Amino acid sequence: PWSAPLVQAATGKPGTTIRVGTTVPAGAIDPVTVGDTGGLLMLQQVGEFLVFDQQDLRLAPMLATSWKPNQDGSVWTFTLRQGVKFHSGKTLTADDVVATIDRLADPKNASNALSVFKGVLSKGNTRKIDDHTVAFHLDAPNGNFPYHISSDNYNAIILPADYQGDFEKTWDGTGPFRIEKYTPKVGASFVPNPDWWGGRVLPARTEFSFYTDQQPQVLALQGGQIDIVSQIVVQGAQGLLGDPDISIIKIEAATHRQVHMRCDIPPFNDKRIRRAMALTLDRPAIVTGLFRGLSDLGNDSPFAPVYPSTNKSVAQRRENIAEAKALMAAVGSKGFSVTLTTEQYQEMPDYAVLIQNAAKEIGIEVRLKIEPQDAYYGSAVFGKSDWLDSPFGMTDYGHRGTPDVLLAAPLMSGGSWNAAHFRNPAYDKLVAEFVAAVDLSSQRAIAGKIETLLLEETPIIFAYFYDFLTATRKGVTGAEPTAIAQLFLQSASAG
Amino acid sequence: MRSGWGAWFARRISLSLLTLFLLSLVVFAGGQLLPGNVGRTILGPLADARAVAALNHQLGVDRPAIVQYLGWIGGLLHGNMGESLEFRSPVAPFIGAALVKSLKLAAVAFMIVVPLSIGGGVVAALKAGTAIDRTISLAGLSLTIIPEFVSSIVVILLFGIWLRILPISASWPEGAGPLDQLRHLIPPAIPLVVIQFGYIARMARAGTIEALEADYTRTAILKGLPRALVVQRHVLRNALLPTITVIATQTAYLVGGLVVVETLFRYQGIGSLILTAARGKDFPMLEGGILTVGAVYIGATLIADALAVLVNPRLAPEMTG
Amino acid sequence: MNAALSIEGLEVAYRARGREQRVLGGVSFTIPPGGSYGLVGESGCGKSTLALAALGILPRAGRITAGNIRIAGEDLLALDAGALRRLRARQVSMVFQEPARALNPTLTIGRQMAETYEILGVPRAEGEAHAAAMLGRVHIAAASRVMASYPHQLSGGQQQRVLIAMALAKEPALLVLDEPTSGLDATVEAEVLDVIATLRRELGTALLLISHNLGVVERMCERVGVLYAGMLVEEGPTEALFADPRHPYTHGLLRCLPAAGRRKAQGRLETIPGFLPAPGRRITGCVFAKRCRLADARCHKEAPLARDVGEHGGGHFSLCHYAERVADLSRETSVEPSPASDSPAPAKTELEIENLSKTYVTGGAHVRALSGVSIVLGTGETLGLVGESGSGKTTLARLLLGLTAPDAGGSIRLDGTRLEGAASGRSQAARKALQIVFQNPDSALNRAHTVRYLISRALGRLGGFRGVRREQRLRELLAAVRLEPQYLDRRPRQLSGGLKQRVAIARAFAGEPRIVVCDEPTSALDVSVQAAILNLLAELQRERRTSYVFISHDLGVVRYLADRIAVLYLGRLMEFGPAERVFRGPHHPYTEALLSAVPALRAEHARIRLAGEIPSPVDPPSGCVFHTRCPRKLGRICEREEPPLERMADHAIRCHIPRAELPAA
Amino acid sequence: MSAGTTTSDAGPLAELTGDMPAEAEEPTRWAVLRRSGTFWSGTTIIGFWALAAIFGPRVVPWDPYATDLLHELAPPSAVHWFGTDQLGRDIFSRVIVGSRDILTIAPLATLLGTIVGTTLGLAGGYLGGLVDTLLGRIIEVLISLPLIIVALLALVALGLSSVTVVIVIGLVFAPLIARTVRAAVLGERALDYVAAAELRGESALAIMFIEIMPNVMGPILVETTVRLGYAIFTVASLSFLGFGIQPPSPDWGLAIAENYGVIAGGYWWTVAFDAAATASLVVGVNLFADGLHEALAA
C-alpha cells in the first residue's frame, strides 16, 4: 500500500527529535487564510490533502485513493480513504471534504484559495456521492483539476466539517503529527499521531523555530542549533553549499521571476524592443552566478522544464546582442532609460543589477527601484500597485504544480496579475485549449504553440526556474520537502 | 519638599499620559500612511480581491479610520489593548511576552555595561591624562561607533560558529533556567555593550572629573579623609548623577530599538514586534508595542529623575518647575 | 614655636591650552601662631591660587614650580600621602568663597560635619554633640534641624556659618578663608565676620583671609599683603599699610573707594588705569610699571626688590623703587570740595511709581516680592535703591522696564503718561526712554557680537539712526563712554570687565534714554574699575540730565551717586527720602542697621547686629515686617499693626517709633 | 576738575592705556583646534573618504558596477585587491566609490535635522510657555520612539529613495537636536542680553536667530558632528536592513547586508573591508567631533 509521500525509504533511526528552522508565520494559522510559507508549513504538519503532488510533479494518493474525470473533464470524482481519523478522534467522511472545499471556494470567506478556484470550481459544486465518494462539478473542463485540490493548494488540508475558524486551538487534522505547543512568532512542536493511517511515525518529536531572516537560520544550522533549514536560497547560503557537514536537498521546481514589460505603453509597446531586451540576458551565466547552477533555464514562457507538459522542442532563447541591436535599429531606437521596479527579496536585487548591466549593451539605461515587498505590491489591484502599474517590473512567483494559473492570471487579457498588460486573443484561446486538454500529448502540442507565441511577443522575461533547496545537517535522513516549502517529516531521523 | 513629591509625581504622570496620548495619535496617523491594507498583507498579493475585502470586513478595518481609533482607545481605557489583526487574538500577551524578553535583554546588557563603563569612566577620570585614561577613552570611542550589525556578526561568527562556546540564537529552549537564559542573552548583549560602553564611560569620566575639581571635594580632602572615602562619598555621588539620566534615556533604544540585533539573534523582543506589526499594518499591535516602549522610556526617565532627586535633594526645587 | 604658615618663594603655574602660565612669582610671607594675615588684590592676581597651593589642593592643571610651604613647621611638599592627610585632619581648614559649592549637595549637614570628628576618632554620638555645640557657637539656633538639612535648604549665611563651624571644629592651627563673605549681604557678612573673629580668638587659630574688600581685611587682620600679578607688592602691619601705603598700587586701591561721605558733586573718584598683565607673560622690570604714575625708565627695566620701608618698624615691605614717593601721589589729586546741597534741587518729576506690587507664583507658593511701593524720581536725579538680598530691588527694576508685569492696581507713569506693564506693549518711545545697565556685563552683552554691532544695533533700533548718521553717533557715543574706536571690532570676551561695562553703558545710552536703571552695575568689578565706572555714570548724568535708578548693596557707592534713597525690606518701602537725610537720620532702624554693617575703612561707628534670618517673602511676618529682627522693637504694636509710611516733607519712614526718637548718625 | 573735562592725566582715557585685557592674549579656539591631534586625525579620515567620493570613480582600477559572474567571490589577489563579491564585482573599487552615497546622505540628513531641530529648540526655549510645553511633549514623543523604527516606518510609508532617507533621518534627528538646543537656549534666555534685546523692541525671531543662536552654536556644532556620526551609522543600518540606499550602489551598509550571509562560508572579504570602511568613517567623524568639542570647551 501507498504509505507516505516518501522518496527515500524510512531507514533512519527512530525516536529522534528533529529541529527545523523556518520562516515565521505571518499571522494566525487558519487554513482558510494562510498565504505564507511559514503558515503553510504549520498547516501541513498536522493536516493532509486529498492528493499529494510529488517531487516529479506526478500526483499520488493521500486522503483520496483514486480519482477520475468524466469524458470532457468537467466533473471529477474522488474516492476517499477508509478509516482515516482526525486528531480529535472523529472519522473522515465525504462531508468533511465537501465542507472544506466549499469553504475555500466561498467568496465570502476570505479564502486564500479563491484565486486558485476562480473559473474552476464554485461554491456548492462539490457534492457528496456517498460517505467516501465526492464529485467536483467544474465551471469549465479542466484536465489538471486534481492538482487544484492537491498539496499544491496548501490551503486545502481537509478539516472537520464543523470547523469553526479556531484552528490555532484545535489543530485538528489527519496527519502524522499532532500539535504539542504553538507559540506565535516563536515556534511550534509536534508529536507523532499514534492513530495515523500511514503507519509508523519515525521521529519522537519535531520542533520548529521561527526566523525572520535566512541568515540566522544558516548560522544556526552551522552552529548546530537546528537540524534542518526548511528552505534556503543560494544568496547568503553559498557557505552551506560547500560545507561538508551540510547536505542540500534539491528539488527541481517552477519557482521563477517574471520580468514584465508593459505592452501597452512606451518604451516596451513594440514587441521588437521586448525581444531585444530578452536577448541581452546571458541566462546560463545568470544561473551559474546567482544559483550556482541550481536552476533551470527559462525560455520566456511559464513552461518550466519541470512540467511534463512543457514542449522541449521549442528552441531555447540565448544571449544575442547583435540580434538585439538589430531589433533596436529596426525600431529606430538608439536606446532609452527606464526604471525597473522590483522587490527586496532573495536574489531579485542581484538579478536586477544583472539586467541593468545587460541592457546597457543595447543602449537601454535601466534605473533600479527596489522596494520592500509590501510597497511593491501595494494594494495589488490595478492603479494602486507598483507591481501591476510599473512599465518595467520584476515579480516573484512561487512554484505551481501545473502551469495553468501561470498561463492565465499574468498573461491572459483581463488576467488579475497581468502586469505586462498583455492582450492577445490568439494566446487566450490557446490557453483555454491547454487547460481543457486532458491528456499529456495534446497538452504538449498546445504548449509548443504557446511557447512560440510568447517568444515572439515576449511580454514577460522568464530567465530561470530555480530549484527548491532544503539544507540539513549531515546525518539527517528521510525529510521530504516540496517545492512549495512544505516539509514532510514522518520518516525523518536526525541521525 | 516632602509634600512636593506628591505634586511632582502627579504632574509628571499627567504629562506622561499626555505624551502617551500624543504618541498614540502620531502612531495612528503614521499608520494611515503605510501602503496596502491588512487583508492584502495577510492573504498575500496573489489572493483574490473578494477574499481580501471579506477579510478586511471581518477585521473591521474597512471602517473609517477615526472610528477604528476611537474604538481602540475606548477599549484601552477599559484596560483592553485590542486584538491583533494578523494573529486574531488579544495583543496583550504578545506584547507582554515581547516586553519581558526585551527587558531581560536590556537588563543583561545593563548589568554588563553599567559597572564596566562606570568603572572605566571613573578610573579614567581618577587617572586623567595617563596612559590608562587614554586607553579607556580610546577604547570607548572606538567601540561606540561599531554598528550593531557589524559587531553582531562578529559575535555570532566568533563565539557561535568558530569557537562554539555561546549559542547563536538568543532564544532559549523551552523551560530553560535563569542561568541558561543568561547564557543565551550574552551574545546579543555584547553588541549592545559595545555600543553603550563608550557613551556611558565618557559621561562618567566627565562627571567624575568635574566632581574631583569641585570645592566640596576640596573641603572633604581638607577634612583629612582617606582618598578612597573622598572618592566614594563625595565624588561619585555627585559625579554619577548625569550618568544615571543618560542610562535612563538609553532604555527606549535598548527596549524598543533593537531591530537589527533581534533579527540577527532571533529574539522576539518589542523592536521586532513593532516592525512586523507595522509591516503587517497590524494597528492594535503597532500601537500597543510603541506605547509600551514609550511608557518604558517615560518610566525610566521618571525613575532616573526621582533617583537624582533622592541622591541630590538640591534638584528638588526644579521638580516644581 | 613654629609659624602657623610660612611660605617662601612660592611659584605656581597653570597648564592652560597646552601652555604653562606662571601665576605666582615668588611669594613669601609668614603667619605666626594665632596671627592673622589678610591678602588683597584685583581679581585674577592669584589670591585663590596662593591659598590652594598653601594647602596642597591646587586644581589638576596647577603645579608648584618652586618654593616651599610649611604648616605648623611641617614641610608640606615633603610629606607623604598619609602624613599629609593627618596634617590636614588636625592642623588646617579652609572656607571657600561660595558656600553653596563647598558643601556636598548630596549629604546632610550633620553627616558632613560628623566626618570631621570621625576622622579624629571621636565616637559618633560625641561627634554629633560636638557638631551641635559648634553650630551653636556660630549662632545657628536650631542646630538639630540644620544638621538634618541638606545644604540647599539653608540660606547662604547659614551655609557659610556651617562651613566655618566645620572648619573650626578640629580647632586647627591655621584657617584659610577665601572671600568668605563676598556672596553675602552686609548685615550677614558682619555677623559671619564676628563669629570668625570671636572663635579665632578663643581657639588661638591663625588666619589667612583673602578678600577684595579692604574694609573686611582692615577689621580682621593684623598684617596685610597686597598681591599684584602673582607678586606680593606690599606687605605690612594693617594699620601702617592702610594709613601709609608704600606701593603705588596699594595707594590706588585705597583711594579709588568712595570715601565715607563723599558725593558725586564733590568730584571724580581716583582710578588705577590699565589692566592686570595676562598670566604667564614675561615682564621685565616692575610688574606694575605700566599702570604706575610714578614709573620711569628704571621701573620698566629693573625689577624692584622687596625692601623694608616701615617707619614704625614691624616689617613693612614694598616692592617699589620709589616707595618713598608714594605719599606724594595723594597730594596731587586731593579732593576739591564743592558745595554739597543738602537735598536735591527741586527737579521736574520724571517718573512716578504708585502702589506697585508684584507677586510671583512658583509651585503654588505666592512670593510677594514687592508690595505697594510708591516712589517719585526727578529729571537728572539718581534714586538709590538699597536693601538686603531678596528685598525686591531687582523686581522693582524689572517692573519699571516692563520685563516683568506688575500685579494689577499699581501704576508707573513716565512724564505723566501711564506705561503698559509689559515692554512689548509699550511704545518704542517709552521703551527708548527706559534703559538698563545690568549687574553682570558678561551676561548683559551678547558675546557673539562685536562692540560695533552691539552699539550700532541699539542705535538703529532705539535711536532710529541709519547709515552714516549711525556711524557718526557711534563715534560720539564711544567718546562719551571713553572707549577708543580700536575696540569696535572686539567681542566682549576680548574686553576687561570695566570695558565691557562701558559698552553696556554706551548701549543703554544709545537711544538718549530719560531714565537708566543700574542694577548693581559695579558689584562684579574690582574696586579700581568700579571707580572709573562710577565716574563715567556721574559724568554722563551731568552732561545729559539722565535720571538713574541705582541699585546697590554697597551703601558707600549709593551715597556717592544717589540724590534720593529708597530702602526696601521684604518688598516693602521702609524709608524714602533725599540721600543726605536718609544717611544722616533720623532714619528707620533697618536703615540704621544697614549703615552700620558696612565695613568701611576706618569706620568709627558701633555696629548694630540684626538678629536672625531674613523672613521668607512667602510668609512675611505680621504687622511691621521688620519686627522679627528689629533691635528697637517697641512691643506688641509692631507685631500687630503694619506702620504707615509716614511722610515728613519729602522724607518718608515706615515705623511706629515717633520720628523724634528715631536714631540718627 | 570741572565737569566734562577728560584730559587730566588721571582722567578716564588714561585708564585705557597699558596692557590689553588678559583674554585677548589667549590662544583662540581656532588655534586650539589647529593643535588638536584628535581633530586632525578625524579631518584626515573624513578628507580621505571625501576625496574617494569625489575622485574615486576616476581612479579605481575596476568599474565598481561591472559584474563578472565567472569570477564571483574571488579572494583578494593582485588583480582584485579586496576580492570580488557575489556578482563578481571588484570590492576594492566598490569600497572606494562606496563612500559616495553615505557622504551625501548623512551630511544632508544631519544638516536638515540641525536646521529643523535648532529652530524647534530656539522656539521652545525662547518662547517658553505653551509653545514650549507642546513642543516638549512632541519632542518627548518622538524621542521615546526608537530611531530605527521611526525610520523604517517612515521609509515604508513614504517610499524608498535617497531623498526620503535624508528627510527621515533628518526628522528623526530634529527632536534630539531640539532638546539639546532648547537646554542651551534656556541657559541663554536667562542672560541679560536677551532682556536688553527685548528692551530694544527686537522681534522674537530676531532675538532667537540673531541674539541667541550664535551663542548656542557651540552645542549645536557639537551635536551636529555627533549626529553626523550617528547618521552614518543609521544610513548604514538602514541600508543593511534594506531600507536605505538602493542596489547597485556600492554603499558599505548595503554591501554588508548583501554579503554577510556568506562570511560563514569563509568569504570574509565580502564584508570585512566595507565594515572597516564604515567604522573608519564613523571614527573619523567622532574624532573630528571630539576635537571640535575640546576646542569649544577651551
Ligand SMILES: Nc1ncnc2c1ncn2[C@@H]1O[C@H](COP(=O)(O)OP(=O)(O)OP(=O)(O)O)[C@@H](O)[C@H]1O
Ligand atoms: N584651573 C586653572 N587653570 C588655568 N588657569 C587658572 C586656573 N585657575 C586659575 N587660573 C588662572 O590663574 C590666575 C589666578 O587665579 P586666581 O583664581 O588665583 O585669582 P584670584 O586672585 O583668586 O581671583 P578672584 O578674585 O577673581 O578670585 C588667573 O589668571 C586665572 O585665570
Ligand SMILES: Nc1ncnc2c1ncn2[C@@H]1O[C@H](COP(=O)(O)OP(=O)(O)OP(=O)(O)O)[C@@H](O)[C@H]1O
Ligand atoms: N522669577 C521669580 N519667581 C519667583 N520668585 C522670584 C522671582 N524673582 C524674584 N523672586 C523672589 O522675589 C523676591 C525679591 O527678589 P529680587 O530679585 O527682587 O531681590 P533683590 O533685592 O534684587 O535681591 P538681590 O540683592 O539678591 O539681587 C525674592 O524672595 C526672590 O526669591
Ligand SMILES: [Mg+2]
Ligand atoms: Mg579667587
Ligand SMILES: [Mg+2]
Ligand atoms: Mg537683585
